[in-house]
Amino acid sequence: MSLEEKNIFHLRDIIYDTNEVTLANIFEEYFEIKDILFMFKVIKKEKTAEIFAYLPQNMKQQVINGLQDHEIKVMLDYMFTDDISEFLEELPANIVKRVLNSASNQRRSEINMILNFKENSAGSVMSTDYVELDPEITADEALKMIKDKERLAETISYCYITNEQHILLGFVSMKSILLASSNTMISDIMETDVISVECDEDQEEVAKIFTKYDLLVLPVVNDQHRLMGIITIDDVYDIIQEEVTEDLQKMVGITPIEGSYINMSIVEMVKSRITWLLILMISATVSGFILAKNTDLTLKFPSLVIFIPMLMDTAGNAGSQSSAMVVRGIAVDNLNISDFKYVIRTEFLNSLILGAILFTVNILRILIFMPQISISIAILISATIYIIITIANLIGGILPLLASTLKQDPASMSGPILTTVCDAISLTVYFTLASLFLGGGIYGI
Amino acid sequence: MSLEEKNIFHLRDIIYDTNEVTLANIFEEYFEIKDILFMFKVIKKEKTAEIFAYLPQNMKQQVINGLQDHEIKVMLDYMFTDDISEFLEELPANIVKRVLNSASNQRRSEINMILNFKENSAGSVMSTDYVELDPEITADEALKMIKDKERLAETISYCYITNEQHILLGFVSMKSILLASSNTMISDIMETDVISVECDEDQEEVAKIFTKYDLLVLPVVNDQHRLMGIITIDDVYDIIQEEVTEDLQKMVGITPIEGSYINMSIVEMVKSRITWLLILMISATVSGFILAKNTDLTLKFPSLVIFIPMLMDTAGNAGSQSSAMVVRGIAVDNLNISDFKYVIRTEFLNSLILGAILFTVNILRILIFMPQISISIAILISATIYIIITIANLIGGILPLLASTLKQDPASMSGPILTTVCDAISLTVYFTLASLFLGGGIYGI
Numbered sequence: 001m002s003l004e005e006k007n008i009f010h011l012r013d014i015i016y017d018t019n020e021v022t023l024a025n026i027f028e029e030y031f032e033i034k035d036i037l038f039m040f041k042v043i044k045k046e047k048t049a050e051i052f053a054y055l056p057q058n059m060k061q062q063v064i065n066g067l068q069d070h071e072i073k074v075m076l077d078y079m080f081t082d083d084i085s086e087f088l089e090e091l092p093a094n095i096v097k098r099v100l101n102s103a104s105n106q107r108r109s110e111i112n113m114i115l116n117f118k119e120n121s122a123g124s125v126m127s128t129d130y131v132e133l134d135p136e137i138t139a140d141e142a143l144k145m146i147k148d149k150e151r152l153a154e155t156i157s158y159c160y161i162t163n164e165q166h167i168l169l170g171f172v173s174m175k176s177i178l179l180a181s182s183n184t185m186i187s188d189i190m191e192t193d194v195i196s197v198e199c200d201e202d203q204e205e206v207a208k209i210f211t212k213y214d215l216l217v218l219p220v221v222n223d224q225h226r227l228m229g230i231i232t233i234d235d236v237y238d239i240i241q242e243e244v245t246e247d248l249q250k251m252v253g254i255t256p257i258e259g260s261y262i263n264m265s266i267v268e269m270v271k272s273r274i275t276w277l278l279i280l281m282i283s284a285t286v287s288g289f290i291l292a293k294n295t296d297l298t299l300k301f302p303s304l305v306i307f308i309p310m311l312m313d314t315a316g317n318a319g320s321q322s323s324a325m326v327v328r329g330i331a332v333d334n335l336n337i338s339d340f341k342y343v344i345r346t347e348f349l350n351s352l353i354l355g356a357i358l359f360t361v362n363i364l365r366i367l368i369f370m371p372q373i374s375i376s377i378a379i380l381i382s383a384t385i386y387i388i389i390t391i392a393n394l395i396g397g398i399l400p401l402l403a404s405t406l407k408q409d410p411a412s413m414s415g416p417i418l419t420t421v422c423d424a425i426s427l428t429v430y431f432t433l434a435s436l437f438l439g440g441g442i443y444g445i
Numbered sequence: 446m447s448l449e450e451k452n453i454f455h456l457r458d459i460i461y462d463t464n465e466v467t468l469a470n471i472f473e474e475y476f477e478i479k480d481i482l483f484m485f486k487v488i489k490k491e492k493t494a495e496i497f498a499y500l501p502q503n504m505k506q507q508v509i510n511g512l513q514d515h516e517i518k519v520m521l522d523y524m525f526t527d528d529i530s531e532f533l534e535e536l537p538a539n540i541v542k543r544v545l546n547s548a549s550n551q552r553r554s555e556i557n558m559i560l561n562f563k564e565n566s567a568g569s570v571m572s573t574d575y576v577e578l579d580p581e582i583t584a585d586e587a588l589k590m591i592k593d594k595e596r597l598a599e600t601i602s603y604c605y606i607t608n609e610q611h612i613l614l615g616f617v618s619m620k621s622i623l624l625a626s627s628n629t630m631i632s633d634i635m636e637t638d639v640i641s642v643e644c645d646e647d648q649e650e651v652a653k654i655f656t657k658y659d660l661l662v663l664p665v666v667n668d669q670h671r672l673m674g675i676i677t678i679d680d681v682y683d684i685i686q687e688e689v690t691e692d693l694q695k696m697v698g699i700t701p702i703e704g705s706y707i708n709m710s711i712v713e714m715v716k717s718r719i720t721w722l723l724i725l726m727i728s729a730t731v732s733g734f735i736l737a738k739n740t741d742l743t744l745k746f747p748s749l750v751i752f753i754p755m756l757m758d759t760a761g762n763a764g765s766q767s768s769a770m771v772v773r774g775i776a777v778d779n780l781n782i783s784d785f786k787y788v789i790r791t792e793f794l795n796s797l798i799l800g801a802i803l804f805t806v807n808i809l810r811i812l813i814f815m816p817q818i819s820i821s822i823a824i825l826i827s828a829t830i831y832i833i834i835t836i837a838n839l840i841g842g843i844l845p846l847l848a849s850t851l852k853q854d855p856a857s858m859s860g861p862i863l864t865t866v867c868d869a870i871s872l873t874v875y876f877t878l879a880s881l882f883l884g885g886g887i888y889g890i
Contacts, residue, residue, distance in 0.1 A: 248769050
């Protein structure tokens with residue numbers, strides 16, 4: 001299909017009336033690169049830049065390859081610096097160089113600054129496209145300035161007030177500028193209690209600050225409190241998504257990795273998975289030793305073996321439930337080590353009731369459906385469940401608290417490590433009780 | 446401490462210069478209710494409403510009890526409807542009634558409307574405090590209207606254009622209003638490709654739309670496309686947090702529950718946990734049956750028992766890793782059933798390499814550290830690992846895809862159910878191989 005044959009004017013109207021995300025999806029799905037390049041030549045540069053920002057990374061690279069230097073320059077002028085740096089981060093060095101060379105001097109130095117910040121730091125995700133105002137101008141002058149520089153501002157909802165050294169003094173919302181009478185000085189309506197972060201702050205902390213203060217924009221400053229950029233709430237979404245992925249990965253023993261299922265190579269996947277699989281395989285040997293030590297008992301009472309998977313799983317499940325609840329409590333309620341007693345008490349009370357229910361159901365189930373199992377073994381199994389549920393709940397509740405106190409991610413304590421620990425404990429309790437109950441040989445089976 | 450004795454004027458200045466979230470935290474930590482009520486009487490109503498919105502629920506209730514009807518009315522006038530409905534939802538009916546009776550007629554009917562929408566629907570989390578403009582006015586008239594009604598608008602960054610029947614026609618950003626020349630008609634600068642949701646849309650879908658289109662505000666319409674309210678991005682945070690909690694709960698077999706670790710009763714916790722603990726305890730019986738059926742084999746070769754926990758855990762861990770990766774792939778890459786082959790291929794290739802590594806390490810470890818185990822058992826164990834890793838990866842990859850195809854939550858397929866399935870499969874493979882390898886008695890141990 002050649003787009004040139006279509007009615008360009010009609011197509012343009014449709015494009016200007018359509019959301020850029022939808023357009024990027026259509027381009028991705030139905031257009032070839034040469035058609036996209038053609039469209040990019042005939043539609044407004046502003047719209048071009050918007051659509052480009054939502055194309056997938058590989059198409060962005062192809063589009064860049066097909067554009068001339070001056071076309072790249074114009075597009076960069078219409079893009080926000082955070083979008084530019086995000087897409088440059090994953091390009092081959094030679095293309096990055098070409099893009100930067102095409103940029104205007106100011107744009108180039110801004111992008112270079114952002115690219116040079118540590119990965120996942122506030123500086124690396126910020127945008128330099130903010131409105132900066134002098135405190136000694138009037139509301140009317142401010143409005144005029146905003147109108148004049150609008151093209152590049154990512155948001156005009158909040159403007160930042162700085163002195164001549166660009167030190168951040170405060171902020172003013174568009175609402176207050178509009179509401180103020182024309183001659184009001186900005187310094188009279190600005191708010192000075194401005195929440196900001198330093199450039200090297202971790203992005204996870206940035207997301208927390210956004211949530212805590214219900215922010216839409218967060219200014220980023222250097223160590224002299226000089227305004228360097230802003231982070232807008234739409235970027236925080238991506239941060240939250242990354243953090244959720246990372247938490248989930250830690251919970252199942254995947255070494256946190258960039259990239260997603262579709263764009264990761266098999267080797268990268270294997271690398272991210274093998275460490276914990278090996279560690280856990282080796283540490284499961286502990287459970288093996290416990291079993292080996294009790295071979296005499298299992299040979300004498302073979303039915304003991306039958307219940308091993310159920311006991312291990314039940315303890316593991318209970319422990320995971322507790323740890324998941326405490327992990328979310330840490331995230332949502334700011335649970336911390338000072339709540340240690342509360343957690344112990346809660347998990348203990350939970351265990352009392354859960355244990356009693358599981359004890360009863362298990363006894364009944366064995367008596368009714370497994371007539372070959374003696375009542376003494378049934379009691380032994382059920383008592384073991386009661387005890388290991390209690391221990392698993394306590395460990396599951398405490399481990400994430402300890403992890404967070406030691407500045408580790410609580411989620412990393414709620415996955416396979418917990419299962420491995422619960423396994424070993426379950427077996428120890430099981431065989432200790434078994435030798436007490438059955439060891440003397442006073443009960444038959 | 447009596448606040449009356451302090452210098453009120455000085456205190457007021459500090460309060461006006463301090464962020465409302467910080468103030469709410471200070472009030473919560475250090476103030477008694479009578480001091481808060483006193484403060485609320487002497488500071489600006491606007492600030493009062495802002496601080497109130499960030500107090501914890503139990504303090505909100507006490508403050509309401511201490512305020513007079515006309516004071517409640519004024520505070521409601523300065524609060525956004527979504528904040529009001531959120532806090533009313535958890536109050537006892539008699540207090541809700543009192544608050545609603547104190548409200549102005551319009552406010553009352555708006556709040557009642559929001560409260561009547563289904564829980565977790567777009568209508569139940571929206572705010573009615575938006576700017577609505579006529580298409581047939583000029584940019585200047587629009588600015589004037591916005592200034593006049595500003596007090597109640599949650600955002601002025603986007604204004605919504607409706608006809609006389611309040612049917613949503615489009616939107617216009619504050620940027621374009623400011624940039625337009627004074628006499629430009631709103632209909633000429635408004636954008637008509639407006640993304641909206643219907644009132645009964647689920648909040649999870651709302652969060653997805655926000656992410657997909659990078660929105661800051663989303664209008665909510667009824668089935669006649671009449672504008673009913675807006676949802677702002679700060680509320681979407683809470684939605685995302687709720688959804689993350691729910692996913693995590695499903696992954697560990699907790700029936701999704703409202704409320705958090707701190708404010709949930711023990712009985713509620715037990716209720717949310719017991720169902721899955723029981724289901725999983727009972728279904729672990731399958732593993733028990735497999736073991737029971739192979740008692741002859743384990744009596745003949747007791748060392749087979751030693752490796753059971755390690756095999757079950759390794760398969761479970763590998764399965765969880767795969768399912769976690771696919772669950773995130775579904776969330777981030779929109780992986781779906783059409784990627785079935787891709788997932789199968791990826792998991793198979795992963796298994797080839799992971800299996801080979803685990804096979805080798807396991808053989809070496811047994812030969813070096815467990816001299817009492819024969820080489821034939823070492824090979825049996827390692828071969829079992831290779832096979833069950835492959836099966837676990839495939840199941841872990843496929844289950845979430847199937848769940849999402851059946852409109853179930855993929856996360857619910859990556860937790861204990863998966864472990865239970867992997868357990869049974871591991872044991873079946875293990876004993877099948879064992880009888881093939883050892884059953885004929887041609888290898889000694």
